[in-house]
Amino acid sequence: MNMLPTYDDVVDAAGRIAGAANFTPVLTSRTVNEEFGAQVYFKCENMQRMGAFKFRGAYNALSRFSPEQRRAGVVAFSSGNHAQAVALSARLLGMPATIVMPQDAPAAKVAATQGYGGKVIFYDRYTEDREQIGRELAEKHGLTLVPPYDHADVIAGQGTAAKELFEETGPLDAFFVCLGGGGLLSGSALATRALAPNCDLYGVEPEAGNDGQQSFRSGAIVHIDTPKTIADGAQTQHLGKLTFPIIQRDVDDILTVSDDELVQCMRFFAERMKIVVEPTGCLGFAAARKMKESLRGKRVGILVSGGNIDLARFAGLIA
């Protein structure tokens, strides 16, 4: 049985990433507060270094490498933000990085990964297994594999965003966090149970990829085919051996939203709050909006996970 990370690990991670990661702003919107009849806080990880929360977990994990591990370098498989996070963290910590990315990954994410000095190896996400490719590269070249979510140091690092939020706002009544493989949600759960124990914590997935909801409700990890959704950061096929038990223990429910609802939120973020949010980053807000009647009079947190999207694609979605 794997040891699950705890809130102490989140606190340690916060110390390790301080100075390297951004302390991201918490934004509010009078329009949203009026629409909800509530006080809503947006933790803006789209303004995190390299544009998403993923930097927190990657930097935390890589900063714990031994000198030998640093010399050989890191390998990661990712459709996007984790790739950039590992590439940037590796550059900052002075080690080589190899990233396994799908052929159809957003061009901006591929370019950014390469821009940070990461070596990119492509695979076909519909026919090949990225985890196996990653493991083979690790064995062959002595690289250390840092998976995108199912890793104690990654989970602890991701939890630092929620820790910052609660330390700024105090305890909240409800908190909405997007869910792919569960790194952010499980890390957020550790921080939530420590800092806002009575807060209702919701994970949010795209409708097309509700493996987390199925797993949560059935009590066992459910695997699905790669879901077709614009939320490319939540196209995971299953929760992890570490993330699932934390989610099962600490999360109140898993909700789903449609791609249309994500686009409406993207437009709202751009038009009214003047921020660029990628589709996955809209999951939390979209779910909160759907149940706003039950949030009346409450203090609500929403984790905006990232803002990495091709400008042309962004333009196409908001136009």
Add this chain to the structure above:
Amino acid sequence: MNMLPTYDDVVDAAGRIAGAANFTPVLTSRTVNEEFGAQVYFKCENMQRMGAFKFRGAYNALSRFSPEQRRAGVVAFSSGNHAQAVALSARLLGMPATIVMPQDAPAAKVAATQGYGGKVIFYDRYTEDREQIGRELAEKHGLTLVPPYDHADVIAGQGTAAKELFEETGPLDAFFVCLGGGGLLSGSALATRALAPNCDLYGVEPEAGNDGQQSFRSGAIVHIDTPKTIADGAQTQHLGKLTFPIIQRDVDDILTVSDDELVQCMRFFAERMKIVVEPTGCLGFAAARKMKESLRGKRVGILVSGGNIDLARFAGLIA
């Protein structure tokens, strides 16, 4: 001779707008800091209430109305942010607002103004004079006219953004502020000379509408035809009787940038900083970028004036 507003008026304005206006975030970007070799602070008035700094001046002006003036209401002429700022401020302060707008104003802006409760009166921008219409309405109905920039209370209100910036960052070495009619620049100048007396203060105009630069260099207000530029907030034809002498006294130089340079900055803001900025809001950053070599090692402020742009137009410019 008109009495020029002073920094004391900016301080008074700050007290008046507190609670009504947003205290906007100051964002930084490691990418920009590396590109400039400097520490650059962006004061984000695109996140101001109704999406632009204009709310500060309008609310300050309207909050000084006498009970009689409030009963009769306010009139303003504007096709853009000032119209919405006056309409929203009037609603918050419980007075009627009449806004004179061109017949061909974008439907979204008309709708936003009406949404704030403003009564819109249309004019034909090719055959009628909006200032005259505004003055006639004011006389006929006893309304108080609040012009978009050449008004002591408007200038003092706009200066509160720079005051907030300096209070957060401390004195800076250089500060870049966009320039249309000069309300924001002259207000910023009052705050700069009080809080960062040695700071180099630059006004920035679109190349196509450099009446401010011509005026600054010739020593007299120069009038031009409505300039063709994407920076629609800087399509003014001349500085004001109040804004010009402050600018002449307190500003170090007026710079210009091209529309192409503005679009590059819009794209950078969206892609790297994840914020939506209207073309006029990019003037300061565009000018700073052009002279970044001379800013090396310095602490630099940039005023991002607003983010009100039709999403379809924004999409077209960044795609």
